[in-house]
Each structure stands twice: as C-alpha cells, then as structure tokens.
Amino acid sequence: MKKIMLTIIAFTLMAMFTFGITSEASSTKVMWGKTELKKGQIGKVIILKNTPLLHIGKDPMLDGGAVRELKKGEEYRVYSTKTPEGYFPMYNVGGEYYVVQNSTLNGVNVKFETPSKTKLALLEDSSPKVMWGKTELKVGQIGKVTLSADVATFNADGTSRKEVLPAGGEYRVYTFVSDNHGGAYGLGGGLFVDMHGALKYETPSKSKLALLK
Structure with a gap:
C-alpha cells in the first residue's frame, strides 16, 4: 500500500514539474531592447528626439494630428511603413498611429531597426503553433x-x-x-x-x- 502511495505521489510531482516547465516555455517572452518582440512586428523605432505621435484616420484632413509627444529614448513596435509622395517615411506603431522619421526643422527624429534572424528564430520557437x-x-x-x-x-x-x-x-x-x-x-x-x-x-x-x- 505504501509503495502504491509513493508511486502516486511521485507521478503527481512529476506531472506538476512537467506542467510547470511547459507553462513557462509557452509564455517565454523574446525581449528586443526595451520592448517584447511580437508576431506581425516588422521592426521598431527608437525615439532620438521628442517627436509627436500622429493619429491618421481614413480622412487625414478631418481625422488626424498629434495626440501626444513621444520622449527621447523610448522604443515602439512598428507593424508597417509608408512613404506618401512628397513626405518622409512614416512608421505605423499600431492602429492608426504613426511617427514620422524626419523633420525639416529638427533633422532625424527616430531610428528604425529590423529584428535579427536570431531574434525572429527565437520568436518562432517561443510561439505555440496554431x-x-x-x-x-x-x-x-x-x-x-x-x-x-x-x-x-x-x-x-x-x-x-x-x-x-x-x-x-x-x-x-x-x-x-x-x-x-x-x-x-x-x-x-x-x-x-x-x-x-x-x-x-x-x-x-x-x-x-x-x-x-
């Protein structure tokens, strides 16, 4: 009887230990600088000078403009980029929010970087398959x-x-x-x-x- 109980306890502890490892592995974050690398992210911007965060809706003439100021040293995920004709590159940091790379008055405001192959491989390994x-x-x-x-x-x-x-x-x-x-x-x-x-x-x-x- 004691032998059976010891076997059950040992099995239970093993299951708990295995579950703990699996849970931890599935929630592993891949950090890239100050931010966590996410699926769908193509890069990040590092703010070099205080610069406005812009909201650009479907009609920029009616639904657009600065909503707040991003501070020097902050980092933000980038999900897409676009360069309207006659304008500087713009980086989408989620939803309808953008930052502009350059300013004719202040020079370069942000630095855009892309993740390394190593980081992307870590992200792929850390993400459970769907x-x-x-x-x-x-x-x-x-x-x-x-x-x-x-x-x-x-x-x-x-x-x-x-x-x-x-x-x-x-x-x-x-x-x-x-x-x-x-x-x-x-x-x-x-x-x-x-x-x-x-x-x-x-x-x-x-x-x-x-x-x-």
Whole structure:
C-alpha cells in the first residue's frame, strides 16, 4: 500500500514539474531592447528626439494630428511603413498611429531597426503553433484553399507555372487579385491559383486569430 502511495505521489510531482516547465516555455517572452518582440512586428523605432505621435484616420484632413509627444529614448513596435509622395517615411506603431522619421526643422527624429534572424528564430520557437486543419495558421495569412482536384498554378502576370497542386491539399492564402478572368488567390512566393477552380476558400475564425496573437 505504501509503495502504491509513493508511486502516486511521485507521478503527481512529476506531472506538476512537467506542467510547470511547459507553462513557462509557452509564455517565454523574446525581449528586443526595451520592448517584447511580437508576431506581425516588422521592426521598431527608437525615439532620438521628442517627436509627436500622429493619429491618421481614413480622412487625414478631418481625422488626424498629434495626440501626444513621444520622449527621447523610448522604443515602439512598428507593424508597417509608408512613404506618401512628397513626405518622409512614416512608421505605423499600431492602429492608426504613426511617427514620422524626419523633420525639416529638427533633422532625424527616430531610428528604425529590423529584428535579427536570431531574434525572429527565437520568436518562432517561443510561439505555440496554431493548427487550422492540416496546416499551421501564420501571421499575414488571410485564409486557405482546400483542393477538390488537381489545380494548375500561374504567376501574378497570368503566365503558367510547372507546379500542379494535388487534390486534397490545403494551402495558405495571403492575398487575392481580381481581374477580367475572375480573380486568383495568392499562396505566397508568387504562386497563384484560379479563384474559381476546383477549390474551397475559407477564412480563419475569430477564435483562431485570437490564438495566433
């Protein structure tokens, strides 16, 4: 009886220890300077001089302007960049909020950096996989296609490619284009399939997307 109880206690402790390791590993943060590196982040800005944080809505003439001042030495994640014609580069730090790289009066206001391959590899290793059917859901993915027959592929300009995707396969979709031929889904790497081919297109649920963040 004592031997059985000792075995149960030992098993329980082992399970608790294993769970603790798993929980800790799954919540590991990848720090990059002063901020945590996140999926979907393409870089960060380091504030060199006090500079305004801009809110730029759908109509900048009506919905825009400075909301507060960012202080020298602060760091912010960047999710996209754009350079409107005639303007300096702008960095999106989340939502509709931007900082401008340069100022004609003050010179360079911010420094933009991209994460190293090592940091990106650590982020990939620290993030639990979110499976969606046969494939892993990835940041930037807008949907997937499931093929009901073999499907030919082509380039963005409509020229044919050698790859023929087999029936039953599932493929991530990152973009779609509309044209006079009815449109196509972009599977990444410049590979496209006919939008109206032998396939089924689906978008990820809100619950799946929440797990990905």
